[in-house]
Structure formats: C-alpha cells, structure tokens
Amino acid sequence: MRLELFDFIDEVSNLLELNQPTFQYVEHVLTDLFENLMKKEKGDVIVSISSRIKSKESLKEKLIRNKYYLEYETAEDAVNALPDLVGLTLECRFISDENNIFSELFHHFQQTSKGTYQCVANHDVYLNLNMPQPQLQRNGFTIYRIDGHMVFNQKKINFELQIKSLVHSFWSEVEHQVVYKNTQFVVYDSFVKNILASIRDNLEVVDRQLQIVYKQLIDQSQSDREIGMSEGGFKIFIAKAINDLVALKMNETVGFTTDFRKCSSVLSQYIYIKDFVSCEHPQYRMVEYFEHFNLLQIMDFDFSYPIYLENSYSHPDPFCNIIGQYWESIINIDFEWHVFFVMLFAIEPGNNIQDFSKFIEIIKNLIIPPSWYHEQFSQLGDVNGQMCRDVFAEVVAKTMVKVGKIDIIHEDKLLNMLELFRDFIELVSMRTHSIEEFNENLEDYSSTLEHKIVNLF
Structure with a gap:
C-alpha cells in the first residue's frame, strides 16, 4: 500500500494538468506585458524574456522538499500556495543591469493600500516589490526573485519573476544540470562548494570584461552614425573585406x-x-x-x-x-x-x-x-x-x-x-x-x- 503523501501528490499533479489552459493564458499575458514594459524603457538591455509553467516533475519535487503534503489538506490549497506556478525571467546583459531593471519596475507598478504593487498597464497583475532584493539563495549566492500574482476569473495565479544577467543565467544552468542532478557530488560537498564558488567569482570577472568590450563597441557604433560609418569604421571594414578576399x-x-x-x-x-x-x-x-x-x-x-x-x-x-x-x-x-x-x-x-x-x-x-x-x-x-x-x-x-x-x-x-x-x-x-x-x-x-x-x- 502506497504512502498517503503520494496520493496527495497525484491529486495536485492532476489539478495542475486540468488547469493547464489557464496557466498557459496567464503565461502568455505576462510575457507580452513585460516585453512591452521593459523593452520600451530599457532598449537592448533586455536580451530575452523567457517563461515556463511548472512541470509535473518539478512540482512533485517541490511538494516533497517543502512538505506541502503536511501543511495543506487539499490539492487546491497546495496549488494556490505554490509561488511559482508560472515562471518569468528577464535576461539582461550584465550583472550591473539586474538592479537597474529591478528599479525600473517601480515606474510601472504603483503601491496599493494593501502594500502590494499593482501594474499600471494591467490592473490584474501584482508584484511584491517590498521583498528585499537581491535575495539569498540556498547555495549562498544572490538572485533577484520577486513574487507576483495575476487575477484571472476571480482567482489568484501565482508567478515568480526573476532578473538574471547572461553569466547568472549560465551559472543557473551549470548548477542545475551539473550539481543538483548529480547526487554523487554529495560525497564531496565541501570541495565542490569551494570549486563552484571559485567558478562563480571567475564568471563575475568575465561579466566585467564583457561589459568593457560592449561599451567600447557601443561607443564606436555611436561615432559611426555620422554618415552611416566613420572614417575609421569604413577603413576597417574595407581592410577586412580585402584580407578575407585574399585568403x-x-x-x-x-x-x-x-x-x-x-x-x-x-x-x-x-x-x-x-x-x-x-x-x-x-x-x-x-x-x-x-x-x-x-x-x-x-x-x-x-x-x-x-x-x-x-x-x-x-x-x-x-x-x-x-x-x-x-x-x-x-x-x-x-x-x-x-x-x-x-x-x-x-x-x-x-x-x-x-x-x-x-x-x-x-x-x-x-x-x-x-x-x-x-x-x-x-x-x-x-x-x-x-x-x-x-x-x-x-x-x-x-x-x-x-x-x-x-x-x-x-x-x-x-x-x-x-x-x-x-x-x-x-x-x-x-x-x-x-x-x-x-x-x-x-x-x-x-x-x-x-x-x-x-x-x-
């Protein structure tokens, strides 16, 4: 006979499957909303906006890890309590852009009498901008992670908004695929933590170097707008074309x-x-x-x-x-x-x-x-x-x-x-x-x- 908690997990999973059309609609609305809000204001600082709906596998893991089966009596209560049914990530170029984008959110969300922040462009969307940012993760590193919800058919659909630079997005994938999905590393926990911390530090150095390179390219690009291309830019282009042709x-x-x-x-x-x-x-x-x-x-x-x-x-x-x-x-x-x-x-x-x-x-x-x-x-x-x-x-x-x-x-x-x-x-x-x-x-x-x-x- 199975443990009761697995019956509870099955109920929550079935409820998640049943409400997929609702979650997909909310995901679509949120993606369009933040694309319009952020790209207008921040230009090409936003590299991409990605979204996802929590999968069954991830849901099961979270229910067990956070012991939702002990805290909530019904599957509906557990689903409503999940803070990240829908996940949205604003990916920016550099680490320094993360705080700039977070600050930009205050221009698009106004505080309500209840303390939450309501979107000016869509009154059904709310963010908890009172949360201290960036937040400290279990791994000891920080992340800009903001809880939010959208009201749809008089129900609250929770979503999570993350702001990540390119190197932090890369780091998340490395950590998820290499560390958390490899249980053999548990034996070498302290060693791995030190190595991963070193890699993380090196990535932040790479971020600063990339930012310097990007600024140099932007400065050159702005100077090239006089006649479509500056003297220096044109000569470099011609020289490269000649060199490639000779080769x-x-x-x-x-x-x-x-x-x-x-x-x-x-x-x-x-x-x-x-x-x-x-x-x-x-x-x-x-x-x-x-x-x-x-x-x-x-x-x-x-x-x-x-x-x-x-x-x-x-x-x-x-x-x-x-x-x-x-x-x-x-x-x-x-x-x-x-x-x-x-x-x-x-x-x-x-x-x-x-x-x-x-x-x-x-x-x-x-x-x-x-x-x-x-x-x-x-x-x-x-x-x-x-x-x-x-x-x-x-x-x-x-x-x-x-x-x-x-x-x-x-x-x-x-x-x-x-x-x-x-x-x-x-x-x-x-x-x-x-x-x-x-x-x-x-x-x-x-x-x-x-x-x-x-x-x-």
Whole structure:
C-alpha cells in the first residue's frame, strides 16, 4: 500500500494538468506585458524574456522538499500556495543591469493600500516589490526573485519573476544540470562548494570584461552614425573585406595564403583617400564598394598569372618615377608585391597603369605632404628651392627601393617616414641660407637621411 503523501501528490499533479489552459493564458499575458514594459524603457538591455509553467516533475519535487503534503489538506490549497506556478525571467546583459531593471519596475507598478504593487498597464497583475532584493539563495549566492500574482476569473495565479544577467543565467544552468542532478557530488560537498564558488567569482570577472568590450563597441557604433560609418569604421571594414578576399582567392589559386593584413590596411587607406576625402556623396560610394566586394567573391582572378601594364611606366616627378620603375621591374618577380598589385587592380577595375600611377602618387603624398613640402627651402627661390626638394624626394625613393620589402608601404612605416622626413627637412631648411651652402652639405644630408630611413626597417 502506497504512502498517503503520494496520493496527495497525484491529486495536485492532476489539478495542475486540468488547469493547464489557464496557466498557459496567464503565461502568455505576462510575457507580452513585460516585453512591452521593459523593452520600451530599457532598449537592448533586455536580451530575452523567457517563461515556463511548472512541470509535473518539478512540482512533485517541490511538494516533497517543502512538505506541502503536511501543511495543506487539499490539492487546491497546495496549488494556490505554490509561488511559482508560472515562471518569468528577464535576461539582461550584465550583472550591473539586474538592479537597474529591478528599479525600473517601480515606474510601472504603483503601491496599493494593501502594500502590494499593482501594474499600471494591467490592473490584474501584482508584484511584491517590498521583498528585499537581491535575495539569498540556498547555495549562498544572490538572485533577484520577486513574487507576483495575476487575477484571472476571480482567482489568484501565482508567478515568480526573476532578473538574471547572461553569466547568472549560465551559472543557473551549470548548477542545475551539473550539481543538483548529480547526487554523487554529495560525497564531496565541501570541495565542490569551494570549486563552484571559485567558478562563480571567475564568471563575475568575465561579466566585467564583457561589459568593457560592449561599451567600447557601443561607443564606436555611436561615432559611426555620422554618415552611416566613420572614417575609421569604413577603413576597417574595407581592410577586412580585402584580407578575407585574399585568403579566399589565394587558397583557390595557389593553395596557400600569406599574412596580408597590413597590406589590406594600406589599400583601404588608399581607397579612402582616393574616393572619399573629397567625395560629395560618400554613402553612395560606400554602397558601390560593398557591392563590388560581393562581386569579387565570385569573380575569377589568379595569383599564379603575371600582371600586365598597358604601357611602360614613366612619371615627371622624380619620387614617383623611381618608385614606379622599381615596382614595375619586380611586379611579377617578388610574390609579395605581385599579390599586392593583383589586389589593387582587382579592387580598381579599369586601366592598370593609371591605377598604378595614382597609387604611387598617393604614397608619395602620405610621406611628403605637398602643401607643407612646397614651403621648405622657399628662401632659396623657386628654382633652387624646387631643386632641393627634388633631391630629398629622390633620396627617400631610392632608400625605399634599397629596402625593397613590402614593409615600406605599411601604414606604420609610412607614418614613421613622414615624421622622420618632416623633422629632418625642417631642420635642414632652417639651417640652409644659400644654394652654395646646400650643395656643400648635400652629401652628408643625403647619407644621414638614407641612414635614418633604413634604420626604420
């Protein structure tokens, strides 16, 4: 013969099953209500809102654990006493958001004469906001858990509202699935408690780190709203698109890939300067580039085939001429340079020699800003001043050719050369009072400048 308590448990379970439609309706109303209340006010702080109706298995466990079979005479009394027939969880991003969301509830629930708090938007829903929060759990950790009820057909349906951050939700699952469902751990109770406490502490550290990362992303996102994407955001996007494209196409055509990240950054800087600095409608150009990169993903271009320029390169500017003729000579010999120019010409479809020339001119301007450089040696007159400027531009170009590595166009090296060249030229210009004096010291100046640049690499 079975114990009476099991007959009582069966009665409660049957009553729970019988009232399922009512509980499902209440669950639906509460979910919609809190979605409307919280998402309007807290934006994307609320990650998700989940709900559940207490299962038979959970009900049996609770009836036995809390000894409801001794406290209540009828199944109906026991069901009415259950505080969490319906469970609702507001899941937020970070631990610090939990208290903010709890405080927000006071804007939507007004205290009644009986001390409970009634929902302004739905007078059938009540919360006990007088409960101290967060509450201490049996495991020693805290949780925001609020008792509530909804009046439906003149009956009170109890529900429980929890507020949990992502790491606390994760922790609840770990604790439930790993600890409470594994009775073998009871033997090692004190050891397990210490380990679990350590894991919990580490999760809170992770929460703080994630919050820092999230804030950084939000700050960047807000700054990117000026034209749909900021200068920095756009260049990062383009650089990533180029780098991903190189990896894809190199694997397809030659079976391996190289580290192209710094070259991708240079190409994105080039695109930005060429197409966006003075562009009247940058949004349209951005969309065009997005579409172009999508097209390149399905186009065929092969890194194992040589590049052909429409004609031999020649430029009246000494810097451009030296750099251009060097690149033309090694474009199909040095594989790093070859990959770089394959990508340049793929990104800029059309006349290769024109794109080649434009890229060299922009590289020169990044190292030797034209408006600033034109003022240097102006005290020597137009002709002599230009001669001095041409001489040093040639020194820079020849030194870059001497270095030869693709590093010479990496953004950090270009910036280093810009700063070095500016400081050096301003000092020499200030010390030079005549063309004779300049010519007398030219060899020393040239060797010093060359030495400084080489040392950057």
